[in-house]
Amino acid sequence: MIVRRCALFILFSLAANSAQAGREPVLKQVDLPHTYYWRELYIPQLTTGPSSLAFTPDGKALIYSMGGSLWRQAIGSDEAIELTHSTGAYDYQPDVAPDGQTVVFSRYAGDAIELWRLDLKTGREQALTTGGAVNVEPRVSPDGKRIVWVSTQGSGHFNLFIANLGAAGLQNAQPLIAERQSKISRYYYSSWDHSLNPSWSPDGKRVLYVSNAEIAWGTGDIWSVAADDPNDRHRVLSEETSWDARPETSPDGKLVLFTSYHGRQWRQLWVTTPEGSAPLPLTFGEFDRSNARWSPDGKRIAYVSNERGNTSLFVRDVAGGATTAVTAKSRRYRSAEGHLTLDIRDEQGRGVPARVVVLASDGRAAAPEDSWIHADDGFDRAIQKSETHYFHCPSVCTLDAPAGDTTIWVQRGFRYLPWRQKISLASGSERNIAVNLQRNDLPADFGSWRGADLHVHMNYGGHYRNTPENLARQARAEDLDAVYNLIVNKEERVPDVDYFRADPDPASGDGVLIMHSQEFHTSYWGHLGLLNLSDHLLTPDFSAYQHTALASPWPHNGVVADLAHAQGALVGYVHPFDWDIDPPKEKSLTNELPADVANGKVDYMEIVGFSDHKSTAQVWYRLLNLGFRIPAGAGTDAMANYASLRGPVGMNRVFLETGGDRSPAALKAALKQGRTFASNGPLLGFELDGKRPGDTVTKPTSRTLPYRVAMRSPVALDHLELVQNGKVLKTFSLTGDRRRLDASGEIPKDVGGWVLLRAWNDEADPEVLDIYPYATTSPIYLAVGGAPPATNDAAYFVTWLDRVIDDAANRSDYRTADEREATLAYLRKARDYYARRAGQRSQ
Structure with missing residues (x-):
């Protein structure tokens, strides 16, 4: 995956054709990579079900967050009473003071997350922080006099803060753990260490937390620190956590409860001791249990589960495991x-x-x-x-x-x-x-198209538990014909591994096809989509994970592509580029795409996906100029069980001309042959001399090449263009609501190469939940005239691969010398091909 920009909350008085320039990430003050991970897996999210909870001091009731408000519900009662309901803001993560008089919580209002306090008797609300940072996970000390929480204040990183807590609010707020930068490189995490998931020991002298000093993968180990002496800290348990371990000591001080997925695909509740004894699972199941809290007497545990798909609240006896659902069958609203x-x-x-x-x-x-x-x-x-x-x-x-x-x-x-x-x-x-709803489709004579999202993750560690049946429902709501669930690891987990099958999932039907495929994860060489594997998933599902046992960059993507092709699969590069690639100026460049294209391994590219569409297209155009026929694909990279979803499913989709055939074979053939257009909104129809995308014009019917185009879009468009060999050949004038166009004309036939139709906007549009509207057809190829020389494009990839070869040669973590030499030989072979095309000497 690639760090990038993102999406919005609609202001409905805005005109439907208005494009917006200021699209920025949620909580942009957080200075961490890969927002789609920490935001979903750590930051509280709006859900209709419960998301976080606390016991009242008498253990008879829970105060919890649901639907963006705080609620109180007695255990055994069906009625929930709304405690907070803030205009334009959402409340999460309650923690009840030991005297039961107040609740501290986090409030999200679009620009920041601040800590607040609610007086349960009077209903008075008091802001505890106002600095515009992200403040989460507040925990009141056992004596009620102090509070510890996580804040990005001053750094943009998640760090532990501690303060005195009195009637006036917070006093003497300061970091509990000093900022520290690890010496190792980390791909999914900042080089700056974080400290999160705090909770107090029963005597109030120590704080449990999670930190990742010198840890490459996962959010880190469980630690303990003295509240009054930050230098007095020690590791409790080495554990690969993922943002929400949330360790909490039992009231008697004997056990530490935490959430873990160790050796499994889903998160369950585990226990260790303050001394770090060998942990054991407390619960089991192919779903998540998380956000767990001890009851005041230590005899019960309350937690949030997604066993039912959505989030639900349960209380469980520690001895015996008897479980009570806490369900709000009736709700007493404040408004x-x-x-x-x-x-x-x-x-x-x-x-x-x-x-x-x-x-x-x-x-x-x-x-x-x-x-x-x-x-x-x-x-x-x-x-x-x-x-x-x-x-x-x-x-x-x-x-x-x-x-x-x-x-x-x-x-x-x-x-x-x-x-x-x-x-x-x-x-x-x-x-x-x-x-x-009003239909706005392409004219029927432009073909019969099936929309497919080639890149979806059904489950990826999110709040919900998704199933093929629900994934199919999501697709139907988005008018999507096919979904390719790319099974992939999230660090040591592979959440959907048990769903793999070569044929369509049984949940397919009623107009939707669900296919389980694979994404191969190597953030060194570039991620691959492996569609229509006929026998098995390729394992391990990744390579080049530095500072792990699988640090070797072997197998490189060419080897993986061969293994996939042996199963009849299609191999594509997914979410390729987030900026214009200038090989000599890149800080590092290890993406293997040009080598794999030259060696015949690439069947498609996600031109529209979780990347910058125009930047990706510029690299694609250079490859097309060199005669490579690479179809345009598209995939959202939607984590379909997320609450903070980069999506929705089908936001980025490829339309495949199949003649009406919905079968996997027909979709595969259309993609392979380039009978496609990729889009996040606009629909494109394009014919040139009677040919369509993926076809080749070999014998023109006249002295010029007649074209016919159609555009239909749910949003207004700024640009609609014919592009030939990477340059704009024809710009169409868009008038009125700029959502429809039918046009025809002619282009010269004396230049070969390729031609495609594309549509795009300069800026974001609030009705397209992506960085900006964009669509492109695959090329129609021209075997007429003479194709212009592409020596500059070939030289561009020579420089690119020189950078890749230098980096790959300097790695010292190949398992064997043979792996290293085979990798370098593969890259040099591709480099020599581009050098010959550029008129340069081979190495």
Whole structure:
């Protein structure tokens, strides 16, 4: 994966054709790589189910976060009582003071996460931090006089802070652990160490936490530090954690409860001791249990589970394991509520699923109680207060929302126009809203297209537990025909490993095909998509993981491609480039793409994906100029069980011309042959001399080459262009709402090479949950005239591979000399090919 920009919360008064320039990541003040990991796996997220909890001091009730509010519910009762409901903000991570009078918690308001305190008797709320940092995981000391938490204040990194806690708020706030930079390199984590997941020892003298000093993979080990002497600290347990171990000592001081996935694919509850005795699992299951807390008497544990898919709350006896679900069957809201029902239908009046955003009068997202809320991963702060939160509606869905003006946005894939409406919801009312979607598809004579997302991760350590059946429901709501679930590791886990099969998943049907494929992870050579493996997953699922037992860069991607091709699979480069690659100026350059293309290993590229589409296309154009026929693919890289989803599923998709055939073989053949266009919104139709993308014009029918184009888009477009051999050949004038165009014309036939149609915007658009709208067809190839020389493009890749070869030659972690020499020989062979094309000497 590649560090990059992201997405938004819709301001519904904005005109639908307005492009925005200020799209930035959520919580941009955090100075850490790979936002899609720490934001989902560590930062609290909006869910309709519970997300974090604390016992009351008498052990009879829980105070927990749900739907962005804090709630109180007695164990054994079905009624939940809403304690907080802030306008335009969401509350998480409660911790009850020992006297039971107050609760500290974290509040997210779009620009920062601050600590607050609630007086349970008066309802008074008090801000404890105001610095604009990210402040999370507050824990009050056993005597109620101090607080420890995690903050990015002053550094942008997650560090432990401690302060005195009094009636006036915080006093003498300061870091508990000094900033430290590890000496080893880390790909998924900052070089600066972090400290997180704090909790107090029962006597209030020490703090348990998680830190990653000199650790390459995972969020680190469990440590203990004296609250009054930061130099008095020691490692409790060496453990590969992933953001949410959240160790907590039992009230008697004898056990440490924490969450772990050690040796498994899912997180369960484990126990060790303050001395770090060999840990043992306390719970089992192919799902997650997390955010666990001891009851005050140490006899029970409360935790959040995704066993049912969404998040749920349970209390479990330590001895015997008897479990009680804490379910809010009735809810006592702080504000007056109305009842809303949506009935979504297509152009023929048939009920269809769709993606829905409901922005209530309180400035917060509303959703049905049983739905999965997903949050976009960025927004334009000039027009929006927070990121978009959305859910998938099966066609008819009902929800409660605060009374007042309520805005609804419904969207279903790319072949329908977005639907918006603002209504007034009265207290105690029941509103039924008919949603009639308007079709905006390509003309039928441009072919029969099937939309596929080539890069989805069904489960990847997120809040929810996804299944093929639910993944298919997500796809249907996005009007997506096929999903390729790329099974892949998340550090030592491979969450979906048991789902692999060569044939379609049994959940396929009703217009959706689910295929389980693979992503091969090597952040050194570049990630690969391996589609349609016929026999088995390739294991290990990664290479070149420095500072691990699998540090060797062997097997390189060429070897992996051969293994995949032996199973009949297609091999593609996924989320390639996030900026324009200038080989001599790159700080480091190890991506193997040009070598694998020259050696005939690459079947497609994700031109539209989790990368910068225009930067990726520039590299693609250079390869096309050299005569390589590389089809345009697309994949969202959606972690489909995330609450903070980089998506939704199908946000980046490839359209495949299959003649109406929905079979895996037809989709595979269309991709391999380049009968595709890739898009995050615009639909493109392109014919040249009667040929379509993937075809070759060999015998022109006239002195010029006639073309015909069509464009349909759910959003206004800035640019629609014919591109020949990497240069703009024809620019079409877009007028009116800039969402439709049909045009025809002619181009000269005396230049060979390739031609494609592309559409793009200069800036972001709030109705496309990506960095900017973009679409491209695969090329139509021209075996006419003479193709222009591509010596500059060949020289570009010579320089590229010189950098790759230098870096690969200087590595000292190959397992054998044969691995090293085979790798370098493979790279030099490709380098020599480009050198000959550039008119240079081979090495």
